[in-house]
Amino acid sequence: MREIYCLFLLLQLPQRSDGAVHSISGFFIGSQGLDLPDYMERIAVDDVTMYYYDSSMNTEVPCPEWLNTTEGQQHWKDINLISHHNKHTMTTALQSAIQQFNLTATSSDVNIYQGFSRCDLYPDGTLKAMLTHAFNGKDFITLDIDSKTYTASVPQAIVYKRQREANPVLLEITVAFYKRTCFERLKMFLQHAPRVNMKKVPEVSLFERTKAGSKVLTCHVTGFYPRDVQVEWVGAGLQFVDEEMVDVLPNGDGTYQTRRSVIRPEENPEEHKYSCVVHHSSVAGDITKTWVTDEHSRLAVWISLICVFLAIIGAGLLLRRFCKNKGAGI
CATH class of the missing domain: 2.60.40.10 (Immunoglobulins)
Structure with a gap:
């Protein structure tokens, strides 16, 4: 059951209130004590998976055939590179949270550290982005993109918040990604991914x-x-x-x-x-x-039966009249 719960956290998508909004979302999970890879990552456009990677995979995720442009292949290369960085980030964050909450770190203990990111593109061109982390299902830290700072949701997150802000170069790269790169990537997938624009009537x-x-x-x-x-x-x-x-x-x-x-x-x-x-x-x-x-159904049946009955009577009267007229030699 714990493994199923973890997969649910990875695959569950929040429902958008406006179907015209397009989103690219990232789901990142570092865990211990589960019969699953220590790290899993999923990138989705709207609700369609574009990329999946976990720590049990020994090779890079191959670029899909439909992404055959030079720009697209470069984005895919960057995604593969960033996923290895994300793996290291989730491992560090998980260990920091375990330590700050004074939890034991034996292999039998279950702890889950999640990262969730999302970039929304609205029909009027408005852009919105967010990045948040959670530990064991509760908020941990959130990136304020405009102020380029992290907000600690609990006192135990302050140490990791300071650790993230202590690297100004990485902080600038992260902010730039959520201000520009993720939207470029979203538009690229919307243009080339075959399933993104598929529609089926309910x-x-x-x-x-x-x-x-x-x-x-x-x-x-x-x-x-x-x-x-x-x-x-x-x-x-x-x-x-x-x-x-x-x-x-x-x-x-x-x-x-x-x-x-x-x-x-x-x-x-x-x-x-x-x-x-x-x-x-x-x-x-x-x-x-x-x-x-x-x-209503019974009423409809009675109406149908009455109509049929009247039609039969009418047909009988017409037939009788026809035979009578034919006998008169008209």
């Missing part, structure tokens, strides 16, 4: 079940890409089911799924209309699917 289905005496409506949305999606129920008297608010989860084919559930009122359900509205970047407008109650 499939929406509705179903009803009884839970604790209440009628629960669920809107299941699946097969969509990219990850960002908005799902909401519309209708009078609906109550949201908080414990059934499901995060966006991956499917095996690289697409995503999620669901939203509500409790509908039981009084006069045939008088109400309940709709699930899905907004996704793969479609220009919203996808709206309306729930049809059993009462």
